[in-house]
Amino acid sequence: MGKMLINGGKAIINVSVFPDFCPICNVGINPQFVSGSYCSTQQEVDALFVCPKVTCKKMFIATYRHETMKGVYYLKTLLPRTPKAVEIIPEVKDISPRFAEIFIQATQAEEYGLDEVAGVGYRKSLEYLIKDYCVAQHPDKEDDVKKRPVAQVIEGFVTNENIKQCAKRAIWLGNDETHYVRKWVDKDIKDLKLLIQITVSWIQQEVITKKLLKDMQ
Template sequence: MAVDFSEKIITDPVDINGFLVHFMDFPDSCPVCHFSISPEFILIHKKQFHLIEVLCGCPSNRCGSLFFAVYEYDSGSKSYWLSHCYPYSGKDKEFPEEIVQLSSDFVQIFNQAHHAEQEGLDRICGVGYRKALEYLIKDFATHLNPDEAEQIRKLPLQQCIQKYINQPEIKEMAERAVWLGNDETHYVRKWKDKDIKDLKNLIDLTVYFISMTLKAKKYREEMVR
């Protein structure tokens, strides 16, 4: 039976400490600043019979946020297990400097999708990744062909890759990312054994090859023999 504490809310530090022995695990990072921490336990709230919330404090001086750790009672082990923490502030994915300069839209849209995924919205984040990819490819194509910016903007993504992307590695990865990206927006999946993880891998590879191409281009231009 779940520990029966008579009070709905425990605030006495001694009682809180006494209660911690029923917890099987503790939050090991702050959901707001994402640093590794050992939180301070400020208050225990018995929400339902098998569900308690623990108000925690992040000890980091720069953050110092309050957050809740939600624990569920497991009758098998007769203890409380950490389910999740909230509020969760999404963590940004970092991109190489060349990519940020090439397409800040890509970085922004990718991270919005990334946050949605971290919030558990895994059925809709794919559409965001697909949109981010379009900005990445079109901004890269425009970077290589500045005079054709207008045509590039209007062209469907697949055709844009065919017409403007000549580097085989980028072309092959980007094409496949588009195939999977389109699956995220359509009712019927064509690539049944592939998922969001594969889409993100292909975007990662596209980012990698574009980044390498831009770096190499920069040195070729800066160091002419």
């Protein structure tokens, strides 16, 4: 809890917290407060801060919303935001560059609060990952892999049981992100991301294992 001087020093408000990280450089900070302005129609306060880091020094706006019952303004958003960089495992990126590209975009959408769009993006990235992986495993079946629905590709071309079981369940949750009625009502986008990450990890292990065994005959 803290106090903030706004409207050119004419008013003092109680705020729940002050920002403790910069939404642009994504580093923990003690930001410099510049000024604040009250919007009566929305009962919100926009507060301007500056990141103190020498490598950033960017300004950002913290929006606070008033809770009448408590008389406190609660932090709502920090804008503009720069999504954190997402690292894609090199072995997987080599197999499916499009997966890496789409997954990163889906992560950025989620960072911006666009959960509905992000879910569809994660589902699309997963399909590219699975099909590109299967093409790499069965180059003579490339046309067949590309034409089939991804669920059939998993059943027909993925031989690694760990990859198959994780990918299958990731597709189930991914489909929920694109359909009107959800089948897995107790699961959400976090579970989808977790299954994708586990699938990626199993693929990486398989690729590295094959390479080491080949190099050490």
